Amino acid sequence: MTESQQPQAAAEDKRQHRAIKSFVMRAGRMTEGQQRGLDQGWPRFGLELGDGAQDFDALFGRSAPRTFEIGFGMGHSLLEMAAAAPEQDFIGVEVHRPGVGALLNGLMTQNLGNVRVYSCDALEVLRNCVADASLDRLLLFFPDPWHKSRHHKRRIVQPAFAELVRQKLKVGGVLHMATDWEAYAEYMLEVMNVAPGYRNLAADGRCVARPAERPVTKFERRGERLGHGVWDLKFQRES
Structure with a gap:
């Protein structure tokens, strides 16, 4: 390998080992109401990653689900x-x-x-x-399916994600996921059905019926009009 090739190889190796993120950055124009929310609402409701571990009971002023x-x-x-x-x-x-x-x-x-x-x-x-064992539910609704095979490694649902969520859920807590991509639902099932410490809440070991507590989004209504399905998965932490 030449000296000119070495930096390129190192950069490619770094990209391959880059940590999975929960998001894709998207640009967007801000409406007046949205800007008002950021200007006036963030000081009241916003939290910073840099503040570290939070006592949510203290933040909300109560102990609640x-x-x-x-x-x-x-x-x-x-x-x-x-x-x-x-x-x-x-x-x-x-x-x-x-x-x-x-x-x-x-x-x-x-x-x-x-x-x-x-x-x-x-x-x-x-x-x-x-904190560990502090959440009653974790919701992941309609994440990016990264449908191309070469992009599957970018999907948020991975064994490491399942383990991280398990640590943060209380015993008995539930991970609830929903997707409108059937292939992604199958992939989620593959990951979660072998993830330690979980029980699939679907009676048939696959997907649950649409839960009443999950609101129907505008995105979902549009999909229904186009004949798209939605798959809900619920996994409960057992240990």
């Missing part, structure tokens, strides 16, 4: 769930700034206080900010 959502998009589902369950607390993570602003604006408009928000990599939040 706790849900963590990875990638809440524009925040419509998280807002609906939080409004429907004021006795529960929610932690949402999203890197798309317009979506963060939209959720924050919605929290202020509806005067909700049971949500806190991160705008960074959700896996880093889980590793560094969330």
